[in-house]
Amino acid sequence: MHPSLTLRAAACGALAALAAATVPAAHAASPVENYALAISWEPAFCLTNSSKPECKSETPSRQDNKTFSLHGLWPQSESYCGVSAANKKLDENGDWTSLPVVTLSAATEAQLKISEPGTQSDLERHEWIEHGTCSGLSQQNFFAPTLAMLASVNASNLGSTVSANVGGHLTLAQLQAAAKLDYGTYASTDIEYLCVSSGGKSYLEEVRLHMKLPTNPLPTTVLSSYMAKPIEPASSSQLCKSGVSIYIKAVTN
Numbered sequence: 001m002h003p004s005l006t007l008r009a010a011a012c013g014a015l016a017a018l019a020a021a022t023v024p025a026a027h028a029a030s031p032v033e034n035y036a037l038a039i040s041w042e043p044a045f046c047l048t049n050s051s052k053p054e055c056k057s058e059t060p061s062r063q064d065n066k067t068f069s070l071h072g073l074w075p076q077s078e079s080y081c082g083v084s085a086a087n088k089k090l091d092e093n094g095d096w097t098s099l100p101v102v103t104l105s106a107a108t109e110a111q112l113k114i115s116e117p118g119t120q121s122d123l124e125r126h127e128w129i130e131h132g133t134c135s136g137l138s139q140q141n142f143f144a145p146t147l148a149m150l151a152s153v154n155a156s157n158l159g160s161t162v163s164a165n166v167g168g169h170l171t172l173a174q175l176q177a178a179a180k181l182d183y184g185t186y187a188s189t190d191i192e193y194l195c196v197s198s199g200g201k202s203y204l205e206e207v208r209l210h211m212k213l214p215t216n217p218l219p220t221t222v223l224s225s226y227m228a229k230p231i232e233p234a235s236s237s238q239l240c241k242s243g244v245s246i247y248i249k250a251v252t253n
Contacts (some may be wrong), residue, residue, distance in 0.1 A: 033135075034231045037149055037209045037222070038071035040064075041162070043249035044196055044203040054117035058251045063114050065251040067154040067163055070116040071206060071216075072127040073135075075145040076231040081134040091129045094120035099129055108144045115147055116229055136215060148220035153209070154223070157181040157190075162204070169249035172242045183209075184224035186228075192230065195240035202240060203247045 042064035046055035058065070078133050080088050090098050102124045104112065113119050124143070132142045153159050161170070161178040172193060179187040194206040209225035213219060219226070 031215060032212055033215045034076040035114070035211050035213050036074045036076060036230070036232070037146070037153075037211065037219055039068040039076065039150055039153060040071045040206050041204050041249065042069045043251050044205040044247075047198045047203060047205075049197055052118075053120040054249050056233060057117075057120065060251045062117075064117050066166065068150065068159060068207065069118075069148045070112070070147065071118070072123075072129045072131055073142070075134040078134045079130050083129055087129055091126055096126045099125035101125070102128050102143070104140050104143055104219075108140060108147065111147050112143060115150055118231065135218075137218065141217060145218035145220050149218075149222050151241065152221035153207075156183075157175070157231055158183075160209070162248055165248045167248065169245040169247045170204075171244070172240050175246070177242075182224065183222070183227055186227045186229075187224075190227040190229060191241040192234050193246070194234055194238045195246060201247050202244055203249050204240065228232060 135142045158179040176188045190210045192208040195202045196205040210230040212228040
């Protein structure tokens with residue numbers, strides 16, 4: 001059995017303090033929701049997405065060469081809540097630039113541009129339309145805590161272990177052991193590690209933390225008590241394999 005969910009918000013950080021309502025959401029979420037927090041290792045993502053603006057602009061000194069970046073926070077029950085058919089079609093066609101602008105406080109917007117390089121491709125518009133609209137929250141109250149949760153993972157044993165091995169390699173067992181220190185016994189099943197192959201090597205591309213979260217407000221840190229079995233697990237072909245070296249891609253240009 002998983003640990004019982006602790007319904008409390010974590011200590012407030014700078015990002016959480018910015019969570020003032022801006023744009024109303026179109027969906028009322030339940031008090032507790034299954035979420036997946038997807039965080040990317042951007043240099044590995046760019047191995048197979050080199051034409052994207054955020055990949056063309058990569059530099060060794062940029063933050064996403066040192067820590068995980070935000071992909072998204074995904075409610076697992078629904079998608080496209082209250083979204084018009086026209087906007088859904090734009091999103092599904094990958095025409096994210098034509099989607100409505102995400103409205104955030106200046107500080108949250110600035111942090112999002114650092115922590116989610118995909119904003120250069122308007123990723124935040126896609127993430128809001130498909131996933132954020134089902135949170136029952138405003139855009140500010142959705143993105144600010146999500147960024148704080150990303151920061152908490154980057155400061156964890158898992159985040160520091162990966163950051164300490166940029167340009168090197170780890171094993172799946174080492175990743176799981178690091179995560180277990182912060183996220184408990186069930187981290188090995190509730191956290192997924194996705195890899196991409198390039199040049200005969202397996203690279204860590206994404207980590208997905210599956211959780212049951214209090215939803216209003218969202219927490220600002222990831223706790224072991226939030227861990228939950230994946231509702232929509234990644235396919236076996238996406239998952240990193242045990243017994244092989246998992247490389248942590250570095251930007252070298």
